[in-house]
Amino acid sequence: MAKGTEKHIDTAQKEALLKILETRFEKNKERHSDIEWKNVLVKLECKPERLWSLNEMEKTGGEPDVFGYDDKTKEYIFYDFATESPKGRRSLCYDPEALASRKEYKPKNSALAMAAEIGIAILTEEEYNQLQKLGNFDTKTSSWLNTPSKIRKLGGAIFGDYRFETVFVYHNGAQSYYAGRGFRGSLRV
Template identity: 55%
Template sequence: MTTKKQLTSTEIDSLLELLKKRFEKNTHRHKEIDWINVRAKLLESPEKLWSLQEMENTGGEPDVVSYDQQKDEYLFVDCSPESPKGRRSLCYDREALESRKDHPPKNSVIDLANEMGVELLTEEQYHDLQMLEEFDLKTSSWLKTPDEIRRLEGLF
């Protein structure tokens, strides 16, 4: 069974309106980025709109934080002040999930991110995000852990 990873036109309009309001309310996160260009780029990528909606569905607040001119890509990051309720109480990956015999979490961060079509932030991206404003004062967020560190059973 495949999951429908497309939004209806009504869902797209609603999501774009929500993202636009958040964009306009938080201009300090994306100085010199124009919403019209962001909107046009999103409309070219229905799968990215679906992923942004998934972030919203789990309590997130995705917003644009940068633009990569070389790749012609906008970076959306979850800018909710704390880790969203729909993404808490998870372990890092499948290996960690399978090792939890008593009271295992319902999912892993890596599996959930893959299901949602999103990626975890790197340590550098998270640092850049913290330069925009303060996040995770009461909760903590999982970051992408390099494979060589994970092999040593380390995590970020």
């Protein structure tokens, strides 16, 4: 990690982020009706590196919000709830291997590498379907999804979108990238 890029945010950024997250949380109670913000806040206060990741999710246009709570791990789960695939995470191929395979017209990064830099996981197909039950997301864009290794070994990757009142999961070459395709992430706190 380059000097000056430690994964923390200053007090002013933290306060601003927590206000954004609380406002979004309260405005969208139907996403997490059985969860109280004060309990989420306690967890966030104990995990400053997660605040950094949430801030990166916010900065790249993800509009993170609480999706749920995992009783087994005792963690709150945040998803990107932006209506369209986050603007700051588009025009990326799927993974570093796909990026390295491109000889020309390389994108600036890959979805998996950027997710790792931010400290989040790309949504799985199951998580993407869960997200879509809470609204209509990616009606004009699409989002890379965590791809099964069998598909990836054959050179492919999967992505999802919402068209014709239906969630679709498609495939593409992992090295492809489009201005309208990004990725959505999840973060556990």
